[in-house]
Amino acid sequence: MTTTVYHNANLLTCDQSGNRASAMAVLDGRITAIGNDGTVMAAAGAGAESIDLAGKTIMPGLIDVHNHHAIAGRAILYEVVFPPSLDFDGILAAVRSACETMTGERWAVGGNFGSHHLERIDTLDALRQLDDASSGRPVSLRDDSYHNRWCNTAAMQAAGIDSTTLVPGQGKISTDPSTGRATGLLVEAATALVDAVSEEANYGDPAINQKAAAHAIGVLNSYGVTAFQDAMTFHGMLANLADLDLKGELKAWVVATLPAHAVMYLPGPMGTDLFKVKEQFRTRHVRPDFAKFFLDGVPMTRTSAMLEPYRPSAAFGCCYRGGTTLTLPQFAKMVAECERHGLAVKVHCTGDGSVRLALDGFDIVRDFEGPSDLRHQIAHAVFVDPEDIKRMAALQVTADLSPVLWYPAIFEQAIRAAVPDKLVDRMAPIRDLVEAGVSIAGGSDWPVAPTPDLWDGLEGMVTRRNPSGGYDGQLGPEQAIDVQTAIRAYTLGSAEVMGLDAETGSLEVGKSADFIIIDRDVTKIASNQIAQTKVLSTWFEGAKVYER
Template sequence: MQKGEIQQFSTLVIKDGKVVKIGDDKLKNSFPNAELIDAKGNTLLPGLVDAHGHVIGLGNNLSQLDLRGAKSVNEITDKLKKFAANKQGWIIGRGWNQELWHNTGFPTATDLDNVVNNQPVVLSRVDGHAIWVNSKVLELAGITAQTVAPNGGEIIKDEFGNPTGIFIDKAESLITQHMPAPSKQNISDSLDAAGEHLLSLGITSTHDAGIDKATWEVYKNRSELGNLPLRIVAMLSGASPDLKVMLKAGRYKDANDFMSIRSVKVYADGALGSRGAALIEEYADRAGHHGLMLETQEKLEELFTLSFKRGFSANTHAIGDKANQIVLDAYQNVFKKTGGILLRNRIEHAQIVTPDDIPRFKALKIIPSMQPVHATSDMHMAEQRLTDKQLSGAYAWQTFLQQGSVVAAGSDYPVELANPFDGLYSAITRMDHSQLPDSGWRASEILSREDALRAFTLGGAYAAHQEFKIGSLEQSKWADFILIDKDYFKVPVSEIYKTNVLQTWIAGTLRYKKDTTEQTIDK
């Protein structure tokens, strides 16, 4: 991917959904019969690409119990009590984070039982790598002191060996297998809810990091009907029992680039917040604990080989330095035996990487698919979990760029908020919204405004083999663009995350318009 200079223009010419030309005001004279649209002096940017999100999870979240930002167990149980008052059957929620509480230990089933004891309650941690359930769920799932966690998972137990109600990584399956499966209509409704939300944030294309067979079928059906809300680059879930069936069906792409399916999401380790990220050295705040590898290197190589033989790239979740190292080793071995190095394989997150392993991304042509807002969300927790040595290659966006890697930026919604301007702000400042710490956390990895925007546009496009289709407003590319209420390049850096999207256009068609009477575009 060429790193071109960012151009400014005042006139954009569109025909049949694609860019014909950009230029200054005089360009209008060359198209006397064109329909003119006045942007009222607002800033126009290419449509933003989120290279790592969970579309259906986001749609589900919009109708489930939202626990993001809760500062205590009591705050959560208060919300649960109100939510349960009008809810029958299973109660599902997401977003708790014990790192925000005064007591940062894991909560228990008893905490939930005090509020709801006759309905099953399943609450996912903010990162999706742990669930917290009440005793009704333990009963329905038959979980006892004798229950053994599967490899790659952990059941948190008390001093007497009894399950406390917390299940980490692969142990979640002991619970989730008993939960009612969503219908295809549920999935389609969640797609629409997520699409509406993402369009309002200026996201015109999103990569969906791991879909099951039912979602795969809904996506292809909606693609064929031509009614997808935005562009989606979907990764097949490597954990799906139906993976081989989906791979056998081959890669999928529609004529208008609204749906692309040509990669597999593989899961190597857990998350830092639940101490499931796999580390070479022990956790600084849990002696003797190194996290969890969800797959052996042998299994990773098997999944990569399976994917490459069908022409699918492998996009592998790896957060800890051990996981990143093992995943790189696995890619290297499979490239030698099977090929596949040119498929634009990715490591999703690439959060904690040893300085010696960072150059291997370039050598192996692995794309670091990274979420800038993770650094600003994690920084205080990461300082507790990890030593300075372990942090030496952490969230190393600038180091990756300097060596010539293409960074594809995203948010990991609904783990984080989907707003890409939060991510751009994090990339440029490495500060929280209070502009702390001064100068930014581990500030040598800060990105320029230009590089941050490129990571949220062309970076994601390149990672999806779409850099000649989207990601910038160049001749013959799709006319995907947004209008925003601030000049991204000139506004004070502290204002970037406050940017509002006024309009979102995909292929020259207005897909979202902010409900305001003050700033509009007249057609």
């Protein structure tokens, strides 16, 4: 192999000291020198190939600490896809046109409808309209939180659901108050009843899933992502990733997060059964190093566990605070079990009550088991009580943050309908987290977010505004962070908390040559221009994997 020198560049190393350089040498996918043009060219020697970047900006490939790549890939290739802003009639039209062209026994699966439709769809009239649009084909649509489904009569029949079906956990089959008939709205754990059947009908073939995963990673590369943490990795998905890597077709570092317990339908083994076989799937780029917990749901459906009550409502009364899926003893015991398997945990907590339980659990585990190098993560960390911020720092717990879930937008409006303003105004206290010494990591939560565009989240962290301009206002401007800190959350900061910092996350000698060439220097432009950054090309281990 010959050395390649990229020179005449505006190179942001994103290393611990934030050094800049103008040249970088790469051999066999690794960075062998970094510095100014003269020293790097001299170090590379006469036989090196040189690429003049004409002053363009290079930085490390971005890291997404939270996405669901395979689910996103399936949606793009095989499902009915529409934006959460689509109106009710638009949703019916999308279903109608999909069902007209579909063949075979497949379900029309897709989404994501906005949570603001939940009330309207929870009626027999809406069910009748969905039945009309689907000409007898089973339909299961997700809402924008992914925690709820809207199904037609054919789907409920195929899944054996009626108003008498027992639902595990905190799930609910919503029924019409006057007739008692199921409306087709399935909440939280009840979604498992249809997902199990649609999964088998649409995704029984592993080849379909592998194609979806590879496609999704191509999309991630197009946004400059070269490493990510899949936030919920089923057994089959893990096997697909390992297989892609062994074939030389995996174009990113992937940290897998294995389901620790079942709160929704999951194909294949989970929990200890999956932990026991995880090492079979470890490859050079696939790291099964995390386990996933869901301690609560989402604020819009009042399934987040809150320390203070939701807004009063007819259905929930004056003082409802939601609840957690596990008790403290259950959670602590399960975290200790994960640690014994060498797994750190990523815990979905959207309420401040579930954050508190998670921290109590980590505290107990540390008391019994002593210190550990495993760095646990709280996913979303939307509501965090000020007292718990210090505890997150003391327990070395990472905040996994996705600005799309809280900056002014359709999500934030739906949260405001359920949660008092004084709490919503305090969402995502990022600056307080950083100042307390909590590690922050940036994630897209794609496909909950419509794209894995990390520039959008990066701008959101800096401006606390919606970069699209479609929504006015600023959420808690005092919690904004500077651009360097935000970039760190999407590069080296994420690499550290995912256990990948020896390989990637910054441009330094010895690390993998994972980098992007972009159309502007994000550290030097107005903060409201960050989201418009375009990736010109993406390089993984020194090879170009995307070009605009």
